[in-house]
Each structure stands twice: as C-alpha cells, then as structure tokens.
Amino acid sequence: MSDDTVENAGTNAGTARLERRGAVAILTLDAPKTRNAVTDPPVLNPLIAALEEVRDDRSVRVLVVTGAGKAFSAGGNIHDIRDRRGMFGGPADQVRNAYRAGVQRIPRAMADLEIPVIAAVNGPAYGAGCDLVFMCDLRIAGESARISSNFVKLGLISGDGGLWFLTRVAGPAVAAEMAFTGRAVGGAEAAALGLVSRVVPDAELMPTALALAEEIAANPPEAVRMTKRMLQQAGRVDLSTMLDMAAALQGICHAGEESRLAIAAAMKPVS
Structure with a gap:
C-alpha cells in the first residue's frame, strides 16, 4: 500500500499521531526521546484523545497501535x-x-473501544508500555521486540491494571513468572508463550499488522463489534449467561441488513 493512501484523521497534535488507511486507523506513539513514555502528558493526553476519536467514529473498523523510533x-x-x-x-x-487521573485513563479508554485493536510491537515494551500491549486484542511482534512487566525491578507494581490484562492473555503461571521476575521476553519467546500471535522481521511488522487489520476490516463491522464483546465476556461470565448473550446478539444479527447482504455476497457463484 502506498503512502498516498494515508489520510490524517484529525488528531495529530502532540506526540500521539492518529492516521487513517480506509477503515483502519493507526495510532503511533511519537516521542522517541523518551522512548514513547505514556505517563508524559504530551503523550498521554493525545493518546486518550485519539482513542476517544476512534471510539466515536463508526467508520473505523480496526485500530493498530505502534511506537515511533x-x-x-x-x-x-x-x-x-x-x-x-x-x-x-x-x-x-x-x-x-x-x-x-493520569495513566489509568488508558485502560478505561481502551475498554471503551468496540473494535479490534492490534499492537504492532516494534521494540521494547516495558512497564506501562507492556501493559498497553496486553490491553490490545491482538499482538504482532517485530524481531527486536522486548516485552517486560518490569515493575518489581524498580520496587513498584503495575499501577494501571496491567496485571489484569497480562493474566487474561498469558494465563496465571506465565503472568506470575513475568511479574515476579520482571525479565524481558523477546519476540520468539513471546510467540512460543502465546503472548503474541506471530513474530516477523522488523521491516515486515507494519505491513503484516496492516494486512491483518484490513482482513478484519473487510468483514461486516457490526458482527465484528459483537464478536469482540463476546470475546471480552468469555471467562468472566458463566455458560448460561454467555448463551443468553449469544442468543440476544444473534437475534440482532439475523434481523439486520448487514447479515442479509453478507450472506447474499457469499452465495454468489464464483466466476
């Protein structure tokens, strides 16, 4: 995809840039001098503004989050x-x-997003940066990625709820090892542990993340939003509650125009 397909989405002030490629939004943390420290207001405030903009724009179907530098x-x-x-x-x-009032606004804003969010991990993701990775629904790592919940090494804990997300993604045993040791996990090990779905050469990271985002964005958007809601509830509610929720959302799908059009397209003869 050429650069001329990129459109500014309106939130480019400060040090978090939001861009559009069709139905895909790209949010780039852009403060290389601090290695994109998300606790700094010049990063935090535009980051939150960008997430709120994406939340309110129904034309955005997938969000990719990455870092500059x-x-x-x-x-x-x-x-x-x-x-x-x-x-x-x-x-x-x-x-x-x-x-x-500060960094805890990030998990709240991320939780408000109904669309899939992909983390394109382009290098070190430490502390609250590691937490942001696990707030995303999908994670792709470049070969130079290093993921570390390193709070204990600084005599601290995760103050933005990161262990809640890490445990859900990694499972209790892996989350405990990462949190208690604070050691960094490279891309290949992260893939082996299931922390990321794949690891690719650094030069292929954004093309891979964007290809995945576009594949998701090509699907009927309301069904994708409902699927994310179901995935978020998995493991949090009992089976009976999940089945009730599935029946209610499926009723909306069956009655909607989106499903009718998608089924009609799927049944067209292949030429």
Missing part, C-alpha cells in the same frame, strides 16, 4: 520516577489520585 513504549518516564516529579511525586494519596 526504536521502542514501542518504555512505559513510565524513568527520570520523573527517579526524581518523584509529576504524577510520581507527593504523598501516597496524591500519587494515588494522579494515577487515577
């Missing part, structure tokens, strides 16, 4: 953490409120 995201700004500046400074109750 050599890192996906270093997570927290290590200099601010060391110096206890910004959201990391002050008494415990002040830090607690800063987390709620």
Whole structure:
C-alpha cells in the first residue's frame, strides 16, 4: 500500500499521531526521546484523545497501535520516577489520585473501544508500555521486540491494571513468572508463550499488522463489534449467561441488513 493512501484523521497534535488507511486507523506513539513514555502528558493526553476519536467514529473498523523510533513504549518516564516529579511525586494519596487521573485513563479508554485493536510491537515494551500491549486484542511482534512487566525491578507494581490484562492473555503461571521476575521476553519467546500471535522481521511488522487489520476490516463491522464483546465476556461470565448473550446478539444479527447482504455476497457463484 502506498503512502498516498494515508489520510490524517484529525488528531495529530502532540506526540500521539492518529492516521487513517480506509477503515483502519493507526495510532503511533511519537516521542522517541523518551522512548514513547505514556505517563508524559504530551503523550498521554493525545493518546486518550485519539482513542476517544476512534471510539466515536463508526467508520473505523480496526485500530493498530505502534511506537515511533526504536521502542514501542518504555512505559513510565524513568527520570520523573527517579526524581518523584509529576504524577510520581507527593504523598501516597496524591500519587494515588494522579494515577487515577493520569495513566489509568488508558485502560478505561481502551475498554471503551468496540473494535479490534492490534499492537504492532516494534521494540521494547516495558512497564506501562507492556501493559498497553496486553490491553490490545491482538499482538504482532517485530524481531527486536522486548516485552517486560518490569515493575518489581524498580520496587513498584503495575499501577494501571496491567496485571489484569497480562493474566487474561498469558494465563496465571506465565503472568506470575513475568511479574515476579520482571525479565524481558523477546519476540520468539513471546510467540512460543502465546503472548503474541506471530513474530516477523522488523521491516515486515507494519505491513503484516496492516494486512491483518484490513482482513478484519473487510468483514461486516457490526458482527465484528459483537464478536469482540463476546470475546471480552468469555471467562468472566458463566455458560448460561454467555448463551443468553449469544442468543440476544444473534437475534440482532439475523434481523439486520448487514447479515442479509453478507450472506447474499457469499452465495454468489464464483466466476
């Protein structure tokens, strides 16, 4: 796909860029000097604005999240953490409120998205950057990817709910090992552990992520949104509740025009 197919989606100020390729949106964390630290307001605020824009735009069918430069995201700004500046400074109750008003806005905004989100992990994803990876529905890693829930190495915990997402993706045993050791997992090991669906050469990362996004975006959009809702509930509710939900959503599908058109297209003779 050529660069001239890229359209600005309107949220390009600051250090998170939102672009469009047809029905696919690309959200790029763009603060290479801090390795895309998501706790910095110049990254955090446009990131949240971009997620809200995608949430409200029904023409967007898939979102791809990646980082500019050599890192996906270093997570927290290590200099601010060391110096206890910004959201990391002050008494415990002040830090607690800063987390709620700051970095915890990311998982809430991600949870509000009804569309599939793909993480294209282009390098180190540490701390809150690792958490952002696991907030996404699908993950593709470049060969240079390094994923680490490294909070314990800094005497900290995941303050943005990352262990909730990590445990759901990795399972309790792998999540515990990653959280207790804080060690980094490379792309190949991440694929072997099921943390990412595939690992590809760095040069092929975005083309691979965009090809997957376009494959998903080609499907009827409301069915995809409902499928994501069902996947989110899997493991959270009992079977009876899941079956009730499936029946209700399937009723909407069967009665809708989207399904009728999709079935008619599928039944056309192949020339």
